[in-house]
Amino acid sequence: MMERSTAPEAADTYDAAALEKKWQGRWDKNGTNHCDVAFGSRPYYTLMMFPYPSAEGLHVGNLFAFTGNDIHGRFQRMQGHTVFEPMGYDAFGIHSENYALKVGVNPMELIPKNIDNFRRQLKSAGLMIDWRHELSTTDPKYYKWTQWLFLQLLKRGLAYKKKAGVNWCPNDKTVLANEQVIAGECERCGAKVEQRSLEQWFFRITDYAARLLENLNTLDWSESTKTAQRNWIGRSEGADIRFRVVDFLEIAGAATVMRTSTAEMAAVETDITVFTTRADTIFGATYLVLAPEHPLVERITTDDERERVNEYRARTANRDLVARKVTKDKTGVFTGSYATNPATGEPIPIWIADYVLMEYGTGAIMAVPGHDARDFEFAKAMALPIVRVVAAPGDSDKTPLKAPFEDSDDPARLVNSGRFNGMPVSKGKQEIVGWLEEHDRGRPVVNFRLHDWCISRQRYWGPPIPVIYCDKCGTVPVPEKDLPVELPRVNDFRPDDSGVSPLARVESWYRVACPTCGGQARRETDVSDTFLDSSWYFLRYPSVQLQNVAFDPALTQKWLPVNSYIGGNEHAVLHMLYSRFITMVLHDVGLVPFDEPFKQFRAHGTIVRDGAKMSKSRGNVVIPDQYIEQWGADSFRTYLMFLGPFEEGGDFQDRSIAGVRRFLDRLWSSVVEAKRDGKADAAVVRKLHKTIRKVSEDIPKLNYNTAIAAMMEYLNVVRTGARQALVSEVEPLVQLVAPFAPHIAEELWERLGHKNTVFDSNFPAFDAKLAADDIITVAVQVNGKTRGTIQVAPDVSQDGALAAAMRDETIAKFVPGKPARVIYVRGRLLNLVTGDQ
RNA sequence: GCGGGGAUGGCGAAACUGGUAGACGCAAGGGACUUAAAAUCCCUUGGGGGCGACCCCGUCCGGGUUCGAGUCCCGGUCCCUGCACCA
Secondary structure, rough: OOOOOOOOOOOOOOOHHHHHHHHHHHHHHHHHHHHHOOOOOOOEEEEOOOOOOOOOOOOHHHHHHHHHHHHHHHHHHHHEEEEEOOOOOOOOOOOHHHHHHOOOOOHHHHHHHHHHHHHHHHHHHHHHHOOOOOOOOHOOHHHHHHHHHHHHHOOOOEEEEEEEEEEEOOOOOOOHHHHHEEEOOEEOOOOOOOEEEEEEEEEEEEHHHHHHHHHHHOOOHHHHHHHHHHHHEEEEEEEEEEEEOOHHHHHOOOOOOOOOOOHHHHHHHEHHHHHHOOOHHHOOEEEEEEEEOOOOOOOOOOOOHHHHHHHHHHHOOOOHHHHHHHOOOOOOEEEEEEEOOOOOOOOOEOOOOOOOOOOOOOEEEOOOOOOHHHHHHHHHOOOOOOOOOEEEEOOOOOOOOOOOOOOOOOEEEOOOOHHHOOHHHHHHHHHHHHHHHHOEEEEEEEEOOOOOEOOOOOOOOEEEEEEEEOOOEEEEEHHHHOOOOOOOOOOOOOOOOOOOOHHHOOHHEEEEEEOOOOOOOEOOOEEOOOOHHHOOHHHHHOOOEEEEEEEEHHHHHHHHEEEEEEEEHHHHHHHHHHHHHHHHHHOOOOOOOOOOOOOOEEEEEEEEOOOOOOOOOOOOOOOHHHHHHHOHHHHHHHHHHHHOOOEEEEEEEEEHHHHHHHHHHHHHHHHHHHHHOOOOOHHHHHHHHHHHHHHHHHOOOOOHHHHHHHHHHHHHHHHHHHOOOHHHHHHHHHHHOOOHHHHHHHHHHHOOOOOOHHHHHHOOOHHHHHHOOOOOOEEEEOOOOEEEEEEEEOOOHHHHHHHHHOHHHHHHHOOOOOOEEEEEEEOOOEEEEOOOO
């Protein structure tokens, strides 16, 4: 044990590099960061979104997030919890693969190197990670269970295959999820995305839409994240309404004209179902529009129009998503057919147009140009009638519509709507849907904009989807005992535009015997989406050492759901939604006892540098290594937390790190030079307890910047007038600082004579009595303007405060006589209102 | 277009349920120590006026509520961010 050092050689500064190396070594050796997952009491699981291990190494944004999480974890540990803080790597995916292609090295070689580099960087940052629980999604021991997960969904009918129009990136030569398409361009390379039709595996996340939405209300998450998920799920209440196609037989061509019996006529009667949220405007529906891909288009198109319709369908079938960008230029063609508006009984023309999407609702709409901007534009372009059926309070049924009137608040009333005239919009909506339902022409419906999750990727670098196709037996799941289906090592893993994965070129791999009949069969050659890898990793961490199970029931019960999850808002929708979905599925099949994986989630902010977003092209990317080397991990960590509110991020400024380092230097010399004996200064003790309170309140709220400011303030008080500190004054400060600057805290803690790690000490407790002031400053205002302050006892009465204020000449001169009114906020402020107010 | 967040000194930022705006830090200026520099320590630092005690103005802009507004309400400007023809 080192002797307590009060030696004069104690420098103004300390050797951060040597000291951090010493403690990182000590932590490793003593297993300080090990978490006893089996027996630890009061478990607390603190999770950070695991990084993609890029070749460039750890990004400062990663470290910002991890440090924030680490502080939280270390604090919880000092509150007596057994804290589990694991780390892993999200190493599959197109990003790694593209990089591997670029440098011409197989990702199987690249990724381990990147991971080693990440681990080294993470260790140098002094995170409280239990490395025995490290995982990588690319490890067959991990993706064995990713494949197993797929089989669980397949077994329950939640995974299915369908041919689907998918987003195809001609540059990356792969299918993209809707989410990876940004304004019609590939999220990664910016190429224009095309549409292709391929057989794909999907997960039925839409079955869970309502529940995914409902449960949000029960979660302690950043509000912005919940809102993003709500919008993504996109619930809307409306109605399906059936429109009967008019005179179908006569226009359907010679073959059908021959049919004459009424039975036959009934059989070919055709309805078009539309979805609308504005059933109240049905009297204003002057035409129908179908998506060009709508299956009924074929049947209702008349011979006269067929050529134009086919031409338009051909043109829009392969439409780029770029064309979907909101545009005022509406295009479309008439099918030649009419449908009856069930409200008015009038025939209205049926058009097709690409502004109606097949994927949403029924792929068909009733167009109400008077009250919908898109329909209005279309009607203008095609010279279709525009009818007013909703009027604002000042308007009549005749007021012309120069622009679409889209208000649906209740001051607006229905007009030109037969017996519904005069009704407020909401009531009209209800009544009209009811009326349609009675006549079997409609029913209330809820739609979600969430689509099923396409998990197929025609790529190399991912877990193969564990399915085998047999000519005799069809689609056969790989038996669980045969997992993992290992990704073969191949030299040529370039994607091509055949529409299939590079694995489809590896015959020795995909040719297998059918597990059922033993006949010749073929493996699925697509791999799964990276989001599947990351949708369950938090379940794997506690059980990562177990090879016979994806996640051990007892460990899962003990550690999950995750207590605190921290990550970037860029994953607020997809990763977080998919994780929730997978957890719900596992819950429903009885594999986990909860149906939400993350009790608490906080989105951290982003760090910009000198006011600009960091990017390679700007050359303003912060490489943590350099700063850690120059200033020490403790200073770097503390600075990152100090530069702004954790949930907002902030501006990284090189020169400001010096301030934090100076703080740690001062802490060092104050502690090293502190004396054991001496009289405690009441003012310092008071400040200490206020600081303890502030820091203990701020850390759980992730208000790290103000917690650090409070500690700085306290140290300034301790050092006022170059006084020598007492051990009793600085020892608690070492503990307060420990979550932020763990290495220096350990060293000082040891020098103060402690044998065990500071992280096994109890975080200092706040004592309200010791924090109480005996004299406080109260602001005095006259008519709301601050004119001075008074020093009074905290419990002084209003009269006492008033008397003290009137003794102050500066204040008194603004109060000519007796104040007409006095407002006294105990301990804060006294406001004197004079008569003329 | 729709949703979310934001605008406070030269800079990063504080400010409890409305209650002394600018804590903490950076930068800058002055001083101490030093042969000198670095480091360290002390002082000053929102703008304007005054020798001074003090006074006036000030939280994106315009209104409002209130004894009192950075904070609440109405209207507007700008910035960042997510989704984008979802009927």
